[in-house]
Amino acid sequence: MLVKQIWTLLWKDIRIEWKSPQTFNALLLYILNVVMICYLGFGLRVGQIGGLTWVVLFWIMILFAATNAITKSFLQESDKRNLYYYTLANPLAVLIAKLIYNAFILIVVGGVGLVFYVLMLGNPILDMLLFSNVFVLGCISIANTLTMISAIASKTQQSLGMTVVLGFPIIIPTFLMLLKASKNALDGLAWTTTQDELMTLLAINMIVIIVSLVLFPYLWRL
Amino acid sequence: MKMNQNWWKILTVLLLLYTCIAGFLFTTPRLPILNESIRNLYFHVPMWFGMILILTASVVYSVLYLRNQKPIEDIRASQAAQVGVFWGILGLLTGMIWAHYTWGKAWSNDVKQTSSAIALLIYLAYFILRDTIKDEQKKAGISAVYNIYAYAAMIPLLFILPRLTDSLHPGNGGNPGFNAYDLDSNMRLVFYPAILAWTLLGWWIFTIKVRYIKVKNYLISKN
Numbered sequence: 104m105l106v107k108q109i110w111t112l113l114w115k116d117i118r119i120e121w122k123s124p125q126t127f128n129a130l131l132l133y134i135l136n137v138v139m140i141c142y143l144g145f146g147l148r149v150g151q152i153g154g155l156t157w158v159v160l161f162w163i164m165i166l167f168a169a170t171n172a173i174t175k176s177f178l179q180e181s182d183k184r185n186l187y188y189y190t191l192a193n194p195l196a197v198l199i200a201k202l203i204y205n206a207f208i209l210i211v212v213g214g215v216g217l218v219f220y221v222l223m224l225g226n227p228i229l230d231m232l233l234f235s236n237v238f239v240l241g242c243i244s245i246a247n248t249l250t251m252i253s254a255i256a257s258k259t260q261q262s263l264g265m266t267v268v269l270g271f272p273i274i275i276p277t278f279l280m281l282l283k284a285s286k287n288a289l290d291g292l293a294w295t296t297t298q299d300e301l302m303t304l305l306a307i308n309m310i311v312i313i314v315s316l317v318l319f320p321y322l323w324r325l
Numbered sequence: 326m327k328m329n330q331n332w333w334k335i336l337t338v339l340l341l342l343y344t345c346i347a348g349f350l351f352t353t354p355r356l357p358i359l360n361e362s363i364r365n366l367y368f369h370v371p372m373w374f375g376m377i378l379i380l381t382a383s384v385v386y387s388v389l390y391l392r393n394q395k396p397i398e399d400i401r402a403s404q405a406a407q408v409g410v411f412w413g414i415l416g417l418l419t420g421m422i423w424a425h426y427t428w429g430k431a432w433s434n435d436v437k438q439t440s441s442a443i444a445l446l447i448y449l450a451y452f453i454l455r456d457t458i459k460d461e462q463k464k465a466g467i468s469a470v471y472n473i474y475a476y477a478a479m480i481p482l483l484f485i486l487p488r489l490t491d492s493l494h495p496g497n498g499g500n501p502g503f504n505a506y507d508l509d510s511n512m513r514l515v516f517y518p519a520i521l522a523w524t525l526l527g528w529w530i531f532t533i534k535v536r537y538i539k540v541k542n543y544l545i546s547k548n
Contacts, residue, residue: 272447311478322466
């Protein structure tokens with residue numbers, strides 16, 4: 104029952120995006136612009152920018168793209184239509200569908216961004232397989248944390264500003280873990296050294312998802 | 326004054342007096358680098374304990390609010406958060422003064438310093454969130470949800486991250502510290518009462534703040 108509802112809602116979101124891909128295109132263009140600005144701003148030839156700067160810049164870019172993408176998740180449709188969904192389906196199904204959809208869109212947009220980023224700024228990463236795993240896990244973590252925040256922020260007047268103010272302090276532990284894991288991939292260290300970071304990320308995700316599921320039933324009515 | 330209700334206030338005053346007198350006069354172990362600044366253990370560390378305990382109380386009140394929707398619980402949650410943040414700022418300041426003399430710099434990007442600064446950012450965001458919503462019931466519900474969510478997200482920040490990286494703090498990364506072998510029984514005699522004293526003082530401030538809001542609301546409703 105719940106699974107069927109989640110699937111229907113998820114499919115609805117994907118179809119809306121497919122028919123009029125404004126959000127997706129805007130996000131893609133946003134990422135391309137950021138890559139261009141980084142490229143021109145550092146005034147560099149390919150491969151000039153140092154390893155750690157490369158990693159930090161990349162994750163900041165993803166973080167801001169995520170804020171842009173995820174803030175919209177509860178604002179895309181009117182308050183009244185959202186209420187209609189909550190009465191039609193289990194509110195938790197709505198939340199879970201949004202969680203999955205946000206993670207999915209972030210991985211797609213971020214993946215395209217990563218390709219452009221590598222093309223423009225070079226690729227200092229030694230262990231690309233580990234980095235892509237960290238990248239996917241990072242996108243999922245960021246989406247998980249920010250979805251609930253965007254649900255909270257959508258209840259206030261200035262949603263975009265509030266998502267940043269409420270979300271960024273909360274996302275910092277995730278962000279630091281991602282940087283450390285990416286740093287390990289950058290230096291091509293053995294996978295076992297990154298285990299700690301990945302386990303911490305998984306633990307943070309568990310906490311965030313469970314707390315979101317517990318709290319959302321109290322939030323959607325307000 | 327009703328003694329059966331207010332005995333703990335007298336206890337707070339006595340414990341604080343004890344903390345200050347014993348904290349400055351009792352003997353402490355002579356450790357390199359720390360020297361006499363080891364006495365900050367009685368002031369700086371209990372303030373963090375007080376902050377954590379009072380912020381935990383704030384979360385408990387938020388949970389209670391979500392369960393029974395009584396406005397008083399929201400007032401309690403927000404006031405406890407304010408006292409907790411105040412304690413956090415005091416803890417940060419006492420730590421920075423101490424760090425200025427032991428580490429040479431007030432802010433040296435230590436993992437515990439940054440995570441406490443981030444924890445304060447989270448609660449400042451909580452206050453901003455409360456200010457942006459006009460409708461009282463909506464404000465109470467949304468801020469309760471954020472309070473609980475933020476507290477859950479703070480757990481990895483305050484308890485997991487500092488353990489994964491080395492800190493400059495005493496007892497971490499091979500620095501001489503108070504824990505395990507060094508915190509001798511003399512220091513415990515002051516340290517544990519100090520935790521109780523600072524936490525109780527915070528709780529006292531909290532009850533006064535809640536009463537102030539209650540009286541204010543009563544007067545507004547009368548006029």
